[in-house]
Amino acid sequence: MVAIQFQTVKEPVERDTRDIWQLRQDLLKEKKLQSDLLTEIRSTEEKLAGYESKRTHRKETVLKDTLEELKTEAGLSEITAPGIILTIEPVFEEFMLGEPAGSSISPDLLKRLLNELNMYEAKVISVDGQRVINSTVIREVSAETRIDGHRLVSLPIEVKVAAESMMEAEKLSNRMKASQSAEEFFIENLKLTVSDPMPEITFEAYSNKIRTNNMKPANADEGGDS
Known part of the structure; x- marks a missing residue:
């Protein structure tokens, strides 16, 4: 009778222990997954920041090149x-x-x-x-x-x-x-x-001041669609 009672009490304890172990394993997996996700997010953010920096630099380079081309066409560069x-x-x-x-x-x-x-x-x-x-x-x-x-x-x-x-x-x-x-x-x-x-x-570059007295900005509506 004592043995039977011991088995009856013991079995739920074994199930609880197994469930807690499984929960710990699942928790560790989730933590590792979360850590991996955070690492991937940081890596992606760094890549995006790098792309944005390159894009900004590329835009600045294009603008500088365009400005130099315009200055050359206008005769303002040697x-x-x-x-x-x-x-x-x-x-x-x-x-x-x-x-x-x-x-x-x-x-x-x-x-x-x-x-x-x-x-x-x-x-x-x-x-x-x-x-x-x-x-x-x-x-x-x-x-x-x-x-x-x-x-x-x-x-x-x-x-x-x-x-x-x-x-x-x-x-x-x-x-x-x-x-x-x-x-x-x-x-x-x-x-x-x-x-x-x-x-x-x-x-030599054009050295005089370019007169713009008769110039005015074009309206956005002027010129028509291309």
Whole structure:
């Protein structure tokens, strides 16, 4: 009777012990799973932070590159490119014959020269160290030719012209050597000399202030959908 009672009391104790052990095992598994999840979450957060940092850096790099491209297109950056150099100087033969040699270039003659260079797809133009941009003004002030306020008062004058490549520079040189511009300059007692293509010519940045008085921001509704 005692033995039977002992067995009756003992059996529930064994079941409880087994249940507690199982609970401990399950709890340990859950803790390990939780620890693994936390580790994975931290790793994912670190990766996301790294991606965000790279994306931000990439955006900054793209913005900087775009800004530099815009500055270059606007003529606000110094560049080095293949091209040719045109030299404008007096015709000394005329001076020796008793006729006055050309002492300056007229605004109209300079404009015609620049228009011809642009027609031949000149990439960048510089006149007497002055970068030519879209808003450049060439005019006569007090009997002096000025380009954006810079006085062209003495000869010789160098006109530097950039091309896309050495091949394009060679084409540009050949076209200008065969151009009628030399005759037009000769009529004004000036000599126009065209150089052979050069692999590297440095073009200074535009140094004057760009006027934006007549510009205004475009409205979001203007321009239409593309």
